[in-house]
């Protein structure tokens with residue numbers, strides 16, 4: 001079922017529910033009012049008769065009950081949908097003139113008989129007639145000087161009034177149904193208009209995923225929720241597009257980087273002659289290239305893993321130990337003035353091996369950009385809840401305009417062209433995996449200082 005049908009269906013269901021509740025409430029209210037009205041009318045007639053009898057007998061009792069009731073009928077004609085008759089001594093005595101009632105009740109012998117039994121006080125009851133159900137009251141009348149008991153019967157054609165109620169509720173129901181139909185049509189129209197942009201978003205999204213064309217975007221109009229949805233969707237496409245583009249460039253660059261050593265190796269092997277000296281030189285060269293390739297592949301794998309779950313193995317890392325271990329390992333790389341600047345006597349939750357890997361990349365760079373006897377120092381500290389790790393050297397430093405660029409992949413030295421240019425991007429990936437970042441600044445005495453910093457307690461990093 002479409003969203004539109006569901007929305008309209010629910011709306012109609014609720015409106016119909018409200019309508020039926022109001023109809024049944026109206027029905028029972030009108031009916032109880034009708035009952036009250038009919039009872040009031042019967043009581044009123046009883047009261048009127050009582051006053052008449054009191055009046056007539058004030059001067060002295062009339063000749064007979066019959067005379068009294070006839071007099072009463074002659075001064076008190078029935079209303080519409082009402083009828084009177086009198087019974088004296090168990091027999092129909094008289095019915096008033098005027099309009100004929102909808103049904104002649106005095107012909108109903110059962111009714112006459114039961115009315116004749118009313119001798120004590122007024123009795124109300126129901127009876128059926130040719131004109132539907134009738135509500136009546138029989139009022140006994142007796143006077144001094146006449147043993148006979150008379151009854152005055154006032155009857156209201158109840159079903160007639162009830163039909164009026166039915167008719168009003170019917171009118172209400174019909175107008176309600178018409179309103180419901182109208183509301184349904186309007187709801188269908190409005191839901192269609194409201195949902196149209198969402199349908200458009202869906203269709204466009206489908207078209208984009210079918211064609212895998214990530215450059216297409218949804219049209220954003222207005223500033224409602226749907227526009228926000230489209231904008232969010234577009235934003236997601238931007239990021240996907242960028243991510244795929246980055247991946248493509250990376251794959252291209254990686255392929256290119258790997259092709260170069262392969263070409264070099266093949267060239268050397270093809271040119272290799274029979275001379276054992278020549279052969280040894282060539283093999284040494286090929287070996288070098290293979291070592292370089294191996295490193296490159298390792299670096300590429302590290303970068304490919306970065307950002308994926310499981311890249312880091314988190315554990316408490318002793319921050320004081322880290323620089324000491326790195327200096328101890330790096331010492332073998334080259335003859336430099338190796339120093340441990342300062343160490344933090346704290347533990348941080350981090351990946352010890354990845355941090356060591358990052359610091360080793362930085363020291364390898366420092367070695368490459370310094371001379372024998374130059375200073376290379378490593379340190380750790382905790383500042384403002386952040387772990388700060390650094391490697392600084394007394395080399396030429398990094399020009400301000402290069403400080404962003406060098407962290408990108410395959411951005412190698414413009415001067416020497418050495419290295420594959422992946423070292424710093426690996427360092428950056430490791431920093432970012434720790435929710436942190438890496439940057440370069442001027443070392444205190446000139447030279448470069450690379451700083452890797454990340455929060456002591458990162459939100460993203462939860463202990464596995």
Ligand SMILES: Nc1ncnc2c1ncn2[C@@H]1O[C@H](COP(=O)(O)OP(=O)(O)OP(=O)(O)O)[C@@H](O)[C@H]1O
Pocket residue numbers: 365366369393395396397398406407411412413414418419420421422423424425448
């Ligand atoms: N300590 C430093 N002093 C001056 N420049 C540096 C230093 N470290 C890095 N750089 C500059 O940043 C560039 C990028 O460094 P990165 O480590 O990413 O690549 P690489 O060292 O050239 O190659 P790889 O590390 O993959 O062997 C270097 O080529 C160099 O120009």
Ligand SMILES: [Mg+2]
Pocket residue numbers: 361364365419422423424
């Ligand atoms: Mg490097």
